[in-house]
Amino acid sequence: MRISGFTFCKNADKLYYPIKQSILSILPIVDEFIVNIGDCDDDDKTVELIQSINSPKIKLIFSEWNLEKYPNGTENAHQTDIAKNACSGDWLFYLQADEVVHEKYLDNIVKRCEELIENKDIEGLLFDYVHFYGDYWHYQNSHGWYKKEIRIIRNDPDIHSWESAQSFRRIPNFDGVHYRQQEGTFKLKVAKVNAAIYHYGWVRPPELMQKKKIALDTIHKGENIALDNNKNVEIFAYAPLGTLPVFKDTHPAIMNDWIKNFNWQDKLNYSKKPSPNYKKPSTRHRVLTKIEKIFFKNKISIGEFKNYKLILHTDKKNKKVNSYNS
Known part of the structure; x- marks a missing residue:
C-alpha cells in the first residue's frame, strides 16, 4: 500500500x-x-x-x-x-x-x-x-x-x-x-x-489576515470587487476571543517553533464585547449557534x-x- x-x-x-x-x-x-x-x-x-x-x-x-x-x-x-x-x-x-x-x-x-x-x-x-x-x-x-x-x-x-x-x-x-x-x-x-x-x-497577524482575505476574495470574486470590498481596511477585525472555547490539548510538535512567533496578542480582543470594526454575525447565525451549543453540544x-x-x-x-x- x-x-x-x-x-x-x-x-x-x-x-x-x-x-x-x-x-x-x-x-x-x-x-x-x-x-x-x-x-x-x-x-x-x-x-x-x-x-x-x-x-x-x-x-x-x-x-x-x-x-x-x-x-x-x-x-x-x-x-x-x-x-x-x-x-x-x-x-x-x-x-x-x-x-x-x-x-x-x-x-x-x-x-x-x-x-x-x-x-x-x-x-x-x-x-x-x-x-x-x-x-x-x-x-x-x-x-x-x-x-x-x-x-x-x-x-x-x-x-x-x-x-x-x-x-x-x-x-x-x-x-x-x-x-x-x-x-x-x-x-x-x-x-x-x-x-x-x-x-x-x-491564525496570523491581523494585517496579514487582511491580506489573505483580499487574496481569497480575489480568487472568489475577482480583483476589482476584492479591492473595493476591502478598501481602507488594513487590519482584520477578529471576533471577540472571550466568546470562543479554549483549546486545552497540545498542538502538533512540528508547530512548536511556529507558535513561538506569536506576537500579536495586543492586537486581539480577549473580551466578550466585539470591537467597533468587527462585523457581527446575523441574528439567525447567533440563534443557530446557541441552539447547537445548548441542545447538541456543538456536535x-x-x-x-x-x-x-x-x-x-x-x-x-x-x-x-x-x-x-x-
Missing part, C-alpha cells in the same frame, strides 16, 4: 501559511508528497521554504493560475486536481497549506488505510476539524464552521476536487473546467478515521452541507483520542 500526500499553494510564505509544517506533519507516513506551486510573487519565498525540507519524497510541480477560466474559487479546485493527478499512491492524502496533522494521529491514519484498502465501497476517509482562530488557544465551533471533511481519497481519475477545493466528488466524464457543477456529480462514500485536521487558516451543525455519504463509522473505543474540546 502506498500513500501520496498532495497540496497546492501560491504566495504561502508572504501570506503566513504554515506550509512547511503542514508537509512535515504527514511526511513520515507518505511515500511521496506532491506540491503544486502557483506563480508566486517575486518577493515570496515559498519555493525556498519547501526545498529546505530536503526530502526525496517531495516533488515540486509549477503552474500558472487563470482566474478568468476558473472563477468563483474554482481555481483552487483546479490547482488541487493538478497536484492530485501527479500522485502515484493507492490512497491520496490532501492537506491545504494551513492544515496540520498531530503526530498522535499518524498510526490511526495508516491503520485505517490498511484496513480499508480492499474495501472498494470506501472512496475516502473523513476527518474531524479544529478551526483555530485569532491565536493558538481559541477555536471556532459556532454555526457554519465545518466539523468534518474528506482529506484522504482513493487514486481514482473520476474523483475530483470540487467547488473551491474544500472537498471532493466523483465526476465521471469531467470537462476539467466546471468545478461547481452539481448535475452528474456524486458524493463520495466515506469511512470515519479517528483523527483530526488542525486548521490554522485564521451537530443545523443545516450543514455534508459533501459525503458516511457509510462506515470508527470504533467508539478509540474516540477518546480526539480530546481537543474545552
Whole structure:
C-alpha cells in the first residue's frame, strides 16, 4: 500500500501559511508528497521554504493560475486536481497549506488505510476539524464552521476536487473546467478515521489576515470587487476571543517553533464585547449557534452541507483520542 500526500499553494510564505509544517506533519507516513506551486510573487519565498525540507519524497510541480477560466474559487479546485493527478499512491492524502496533522494521529491514519484498502465501497476517509482562530488557544465551533471533511481519497481519475477545493466528488466524464457543477456529480462514500485536521487558516497577524482575505476574495470574486470590498481596511477585525472555547490539548510538535512567533496578542480582543470594526454575525447565525451549543453540544451543525455519504463509522473505543474540546 502506498500513500501520496498532495497540496497546492501560491504566495504561502508572504501570506503566513504554515506550509512547511503542514508537509512535515504527514511526511513520515507518505511515500511521496506532491506540491503544486502557483506563480508566486517575486518577493515570496515559498519555493525556498519547501526545498529546505530536503526530502526525496517531495516533488515540486509549477503552474500558472487563470482566474478568468476558473472563477468563483474554482481555481483552487483546479490547482488541487493538478497536484492530485501527479500522485502515484493507492490512497491520496490532501492537506491545504494551513492544515496540520498531530503526530498522535499518524498510526490511526495508516491503520485505517490498511484496513480499508480492499474495501472498494470506501472512496475516502473523513476527518474531524479544529478551526483555530485569532491565536493558538481559541477555536471556532459556532454555526457554519465545518466539523468534518474528506482529506484522504482513493487514486481514482473520476474523483475530483470540487467547488473551491474544500472537498471532493466523483465526476465521471469531467470537462476539467466546471468545478461547481452539481448535475452528474456524486458524493463520495466515506469511512470515519479517528483523527483530526488542525486548521490554522485564521491564525496570523491581523494585517496579514487582511491580506489573505483580499487574496481569497480575489480568487472568489475577482480583483476589482476584492479591492473595493476591502478598501481602507488594513487590519482584520477578529471576533471577540472571550466568546470562543479554549483549546486545552497540545498542538502538533512540528508547530512548536511556529507558535513561538506569536506576537500579536495586543492586537486581539480577549473580551466578550466585539470591537467597533468587527462585523457581527446575523441574528439567525447567533440563534443557530446557541441552539447547537445548548441542545447538541456543538456536535451537530443545523443545516450543514455534508459533501459525503458516511457509510462506515470508527470504533467508539478509540474516540477518546480526539480530546481537543474545552
